[in-house]
Amino acid sequence: MKVLFTCAIALVGSLYAQEAVTAAPAQDHHTATESATKATIYKSIVRIEVASQVPDYKTPWNAGRFSGGTGTGFLIGKNQFLTNAHVVSNARRILITMHGSSRKHQARVVHVAHDCDLALLELVDFRPFADLAHLEIGSIPKLESEVRVIGYPMGGERISVTRGVVSRIDFRPYAHSRSDSHLIVQIDAAINPGNSGGPVLQDGKVAGVAFQGLTQADNTGYMIPTPVIRRFLKDIEDGSYDSYADLGAYDFALFNPAMRKVYNLQANDPGVLISSVTSGGSSSGSLKEGDILTAIDGYSVDSSGNITIAGERVNMNEIIERKFAGDKIQLDFIRDGKKLSKEISLKTFPPASMYSAQYGKKPRYLIQGGLVLQPLNRNLYAAHKLNNPRVRRLFSEYVKEGIFKERADILILTRVLDDPINSALSGYVGSAVKSINGVDITDIKQAHELLNPATPPEFFEIMLDGLDRPLIFPSKGLSEANQRISENYGVHKANNLSN
Amino acid sequence: MKSFFTLSIVLASSFGAMAKDVSDSVIRVATTLQSYNPSQPWEKTSPRKRRALAAVLPNSQVLTTAEMVTDANFIQLESANGEHQIPARVVAVDYEANLALLTPNSDEGIKTLGKFNGLEIAPTAHLGDEVNIVQIEDNGMTLITEGRIQSADVVASFVPGHFFLNYEVKASMQSAANSFTVPVLKDDKLLGLLTSYSSKDQIVDIISPEIIKAFLKDARDGKYQGFPSLGIGTTRTTDIHFRDWLQLSSDKGGLYVTRVLPNSAAALAGIKTGDVLTAINGKPLDRRGYYHANGYGQLFWSHLIRGSQPIGSTIKLDLLRGGKPLEVSATLKRAPEGIIPSHTYDKAPRFLVKGGIVFQELTKSYLRAFGDDWVSRAPLNLLDAINHPEDYEKGRKRLVFISAVIPTPATLGYESLNSVIVEQINGQAIEDLPSLIAAFKKVPKNGIHTLKLDGQPETIYLDAKVSDTVDQSLLARGLPSLSRETE
Numbered sequence: 001m002k003v004l005f006t007c008a009i010a011l012v013g014s015l016y017a018q019e020a021v022t023a024a025p026a027q028d029h030h031t032a033t034e035s036a037t038k039a040t041i042y043k044s045i046v047r048i049e050v051a052s053q054v055p056d057y058k059t060p061w062n063a064g065r066f067s068g069g070t071g072t073g074f075l076i077g078k079n080q081f082l083t084n085a086h087v088v089s090n091a092r093r094i095l096i097t098m099h100g101s102s103r104k105h106q107a108r109v110v111h112v113a114h115d116c117d118l119a120l121l122e123l124v125d126f127r128p129f130a131d132l133a134h135l136e137i138g139s140i141p142k143l144e145s146e147v148r149v150i151g152y153p154m155g156g157e158r159i160s161v162t163r164g165v166v167s168r169i170d171f172r173p174y175a176h177s178r179s180d181s182h183l184i185v186q187i188d189a190a191i192n193p194g195n196s197g198g199p200v201l202q203d204g205k206v207a208g209v210a211f212q213g214l215t216q217a218d219n220t221g222y223m224i225p226t227p228v229i230r231r232f233l234k235d236i237e238d239g240s241y242d243s244y245a246d247l248g249a250y251d252f253a254l255f256n257p258a259m260r261k262v263y264n265l266q267a268n269d270p271g272v273l274i275s276s277v278t279s280g281g282s283s284s285g286s287l288k289e290g291d292i293l294t295a296i297d298g299y300s301v302d303s304s305g306n307i308t309i310a311g312e313r314v315n316m317n318e319i320i321e322r323k324f325a326g327d328k329i330q331l332d333f334i335r336d337g338k339k340l341s342k343e344i345s346l347k348t349f350p351p352a353s354m355y356s357a358q359y360g361k362k363p364r365y366l367i368q369g370g371l372v373l374q375p376l377n378r379n380l381y382a383a384h385k386l387n388n389p390r391v392r393r394l395f396s397e398y399v400k401e402g403i404f405k406e407r408a409d410i411l412i413l414t415r416v417l418d419d420p421i422n423s424a425l426s427g428y429v430g431s432a433v434k435s436i437n438g439v440d441i442t443d444i445k446q447a448h449e450l451l452n453p454a455t456p457p458e459f460f461e462i463m464l465d466g467l468d469r470p471l472i473f474p475s476k477g478l479s480e481a482n483q484r485i486s487e488n489y490g491v492h493k494a495n496n497l498s499n
Numbered sequence: 500m501k502s503f504f505t506l507s508i509v510l511a512s513s514f515g516a517m518a519k520d521v522s523d524s525v526i527r528v529a530t531t532l533q534s535y536n537p538s539q540p541w542e543k544t545s546p547r548k549r550r551a552l553a554a555v556l557p558n559s560q561v562l563t564t565a566e567m568v569t570d571a572n573f574i575q576l577e578s579a580n581g582e583h584q585i586p587a588r589v590v591a592v593d594y595e596a597n598l599a600l601l602t603p604n605s606d607e608g609i610k611t612l613g614k615f616n617g618l619e620i621a622p623t624a625h626l627g628d629e630v631n632i633v634q635i636e637d638n639g640m641t642l643i644t645e646g647r648i649q650s651a652d653v654v655a656s657f658v659p660g661h662f663f664l665n666y667e668v669k670a671s672m673q674s675a676a677n678s679f680t681v682p683v684l685k686d687d688k689l690l691g692l693l694t695s696y697s698s699k700d701q702i703v704d705i706i707s708p709e710i711i712k713a714f715l716k717d718a719r720d721g722k723y724q725g726f727p728s729l730g731i732g733t734t735r736t737t738d739i740h741f742r743d744w745l746q747l748s749s750d751k752g753g754l755y756v757t758r759v760l761p762n763s764a765a766a767l768a769g770i771k772t773g774d775v776l777t778a779i780n781g782k783p784l785d786r787r788g789y790y791h792a793n794g795y796g797q798l799f800w801s802h803l804i805r806g807s808q809p810i811g812s813t814i815k816l817d818l819l820r821g822g823k824p825l826e827v828s829a830t831l832k833r834a835p836e837g838i839i840p841s842h843t844y845d846k847a848p849r850f851l852v853k854g855g856i857v858f859q860e861l862t863k864s865y866l867r868a869f870g871d872d873w874v875s876r877a878p879l880n881l882l883d884a885i886n887h888p889e890d891y892e893k894g895r896k897r898l899v900f901i902s903a904v905i906p907t908p909a910t911l912g913y914e915s916l917n918s919v920i921v922e923q924i925n926g927q928a929i930e931d932l933p934s935l936i937a938a939f940k941k942v943p944k945n946g947i948h949t950l951k952l953d954g955q956p957e958t959i960y961l962d963a964k965v966s967d968t969v970d971q972s973l974l975a976r977g978l979p980s981l982s983r984e985t986e
Contacts, residue, residue: 257908259912389874424741459743469741472738474744
């Protein structure tokens with residue numbers, strides 16, 4: 001079964017779709033001190049109102065869609081508000097409102113981590129908030145224990161509190177980046193649009209950040225637990241977010257008896273098979289395909305790639321999850337029957353961003369002779385519904401087969417702005433550009449240079465992946481055509497080569 | 500007295516629908532078709548039935564479409580009046596041209612059919628000619644629909660990508676007792692077989708007499724060879740900048756050659772990728788690949804090869820290479836099948852089950868079984884092999900892959916290894932399924948088979964003894980056999 005996660009940000013439009021609310025009789029059985037503590041905590045939980053500009057990968061020269069939404073955030077330090085990355089993604093204006101006040105304070109993003117859906121904001125003028133309590137980051141709540149979710153979800157303007165029970169602790173996908181999985185805590189309180197970025201409290205401390213729900217289940221909410229929050233806060237201590245490191249190796253479970261026999265493993269021997277090593281990744285040069293990884297940083301790895309930390313059986317990548325780029329870890333493995341041990345230095349792996357949703361970046365593109373070329377990534381893949389089998393293959397094997405080494409950008413012909421100079425080429429939209437004038441394409445800047453040489457050739461010859469004929473357009477009349485195209489199609493800028 | 504009576508009947512009916520009784524020149528074909536299960540190649544899918552009307556030819560032969568008899572287990576001919584039921588067999592079949600020649604199984608059937616009024620093949624028709632479409636109603640009455648030939652076109656009526664000359668006829672038909680595979684007559688001769696009817700446009704497609712004559716001529720000696728093919732892929736030269744780059748003058752048409760199949764007629768004639776094919780046997784091709792055919796108007800070039808020429812004939816091809824004219828001659832032959840056959844009708848898929856791993860040879864039919872949107876749903880690596888077989892041809896006659904992994908003690912941990920292409924078994928390169936079977940027969944000293952795959956991991960292992968035990972238990976569980984070595 002495929003499960004859809006939804007990020008719990010309230011879009012402005014959804015405010016108009018409120019449901020009728022029946023008032024429940026107020027209950028007051030708390031002591032005075034309890035109420036006082038609560039009031040203090042409520043003050044530190046703020047409503048975040050965001051106006052955003054979402055880049056348009058379909059017509060990349062356009063400004064994009066102006067939109068907005070609301071979310072929740074909370075004060076964790078002096079002028080430090082924690083919220084979800086997806087609340088402030090593509091933000092152009094951020095306003096923070098205190099509980100019990102209607103004044104809007106301008107804020108800005110200090111750090112944003114799309115891979116773990118967390119962001120740190122600051123106010124332009126912190127003085128009105130200076131006396132508020134800072135929420136303390138606690139620990140992972142126990143299964144079946146009760147937590148409170150506080151925030152500003154849809155259905156009203158004021159603060160909302162719901163209670164729930166911790167129902168599961170697991171390693172699950174984070175919806176925001178569409179390509180990352182981290183530790184996640186599931187609770188049985190619904191997390192609704194607007195709750196995003198709000199604290200989940202236990203014993204007065206932060207147990208997590210509410211961030212996503214399930215579309216196919218009721219009363220299921222997910223929060224980002226404290227190890228992920230702490231890691232984010234530690235990562236930004238040096239002034240920049242470096243994102244997660246990556247082992248750079250794929251494993252294959254060693255369940256098969258014949259396989260175990262060949263690798264000379266007894267039934268209870270540890271170790272998982274390394275099925276491939278990403279070239280240029282952290283393990284590159286240390287691990288090889290066919291190695292048996294037996295321990296990672298001293299933790300024994302079982303035949304399915306799991307380790308045991310504090311009594312819990314978790315994926316071995318949990319070790320990497322808790323480390324930072326530059327950290328060293330010890331790998332114990334067996335190669336050709338010999339026990340080996342190597343220390344590797346962890347690094348982030350930028351080519352993997354091919355698979356992550358991009359935010360806050362102006363899409364890169366290049367137009368020449370009405371041919372629109374854009375580098376492939378997840379946003380582009382979704383915007384243009386690419387279906388060409390060669391393109392799908394380049395996408396899926398970009399990291400695994402090391403395609404990124406030769407082709408940092410996979411340039412896709414995403415559109416032909418019809419003009420006499422290209423009138424016969426619209427049928428080739430959706431293919432990847434292999435070469436221009438006989439030179440293999442490595443990235444968009446190089447492609448731009450090849451398409452705009454100092455002395456233009458008589459014809460530009462573009463070869464596409466999997467197509468046996470070149471696309472041709474002449475240099476003669478090209479600048480006139482570009483002028484025409486830019487006027488007719490409202491393309492005010494012929495390219496954006498970096499973001 | 501009696502003859503006078505008959506005559507008056509004929510007159511009466513000719514005043515009505517102008518229908519002549521041709522019920523002794525046509526015969527119903529009822530077939531039971533059953534194809535192999537693509538994912539479980541040891542078994543067949545549930546059988547289905549088809550009925551159509553076929554044309555009776557002289558010499559107790561019957562002509563129908565290939566799709567009527569493809570994967571047929573049982574073929575029966577039934578006379579219009581219900582008097583005769585004659586089991587029959589296929590004499591020759593051409594899936595590409597969508598034609599099949601049948602004959603009764605028994606001498607008795609041949610004798611019975613011999614009493615029918617076998618149809619002659621009509622000469623080539625002209626645009627605007629009137630034709631009669633023959634159907635038989637349940638009660639045995641002949642139903643004639645008149646139509647007029649609107650155009651001639653080169654279309655694929657059964658196997659995608661194989662184009663043959665068809666007539667397109669405007670006619671308003673009713674659905675009678677059988678499907679729209681029916682004979683079409685002109686002047687009481689067989690003009691063609693109707694293969695499709697669009698009720699929306701009221702247009703029918705009819706396989707032309709040229710194609711039928713060529714098929715029957717080829718089938719006469721009992722060794723059917725099929726239609727030749729040049730073995731090239733082409734694209735139009737309508738794009739003016741492409742034409743300038745090719746140095747094509749504006750008075751020239753022609754097709755740009757994008758691909759030349761190795762060992763094809765074109766390859767042997769020296770045609771190269773990048774050539775422009777401007778004329779075939781002196782007939783100039785226009786920018787879209789059409790030529791002027793007398794009486795038919797513009798026809799697609801492939802009819803100059805497939806339908807106009809038998810295998811072994813030599814044709815003259817005019818090319819432009821680097822802007823300079825060049826003339827070559829090609830001796831026509833069948834296109835090489837390549838490592839991935841475009842169709843495998845009436846063939847049993849070769850397979851091997853080893854320890855629960857199911858090995859098969861990749862065919863287009865296998866991928867089409869992924870449904871209407873198979874181009875999106877089929878496994879990406881296999882789609883790539885179909886689109887670019889040249890990348891996989893080296894050392895292979897066929898592409899062997901793992902089509903399924905049955906969970907068994909021998910395949911523990913391998914359940915996810917679907918659709919992976921097989922490179923080597925026990926150090927032997929795998930060129931087709933028989934070579935895979937042979938490679939598994941040599942059990943290595945340590946008792947473990949080594950499988951090298953185009954996947955991750957690259958190497959997996961199977962315990963020979965455990966696999967054999969598992970295979971025996973699969974047989975006990977109802978698999979009829981563990982392998983099929985011949986198609």
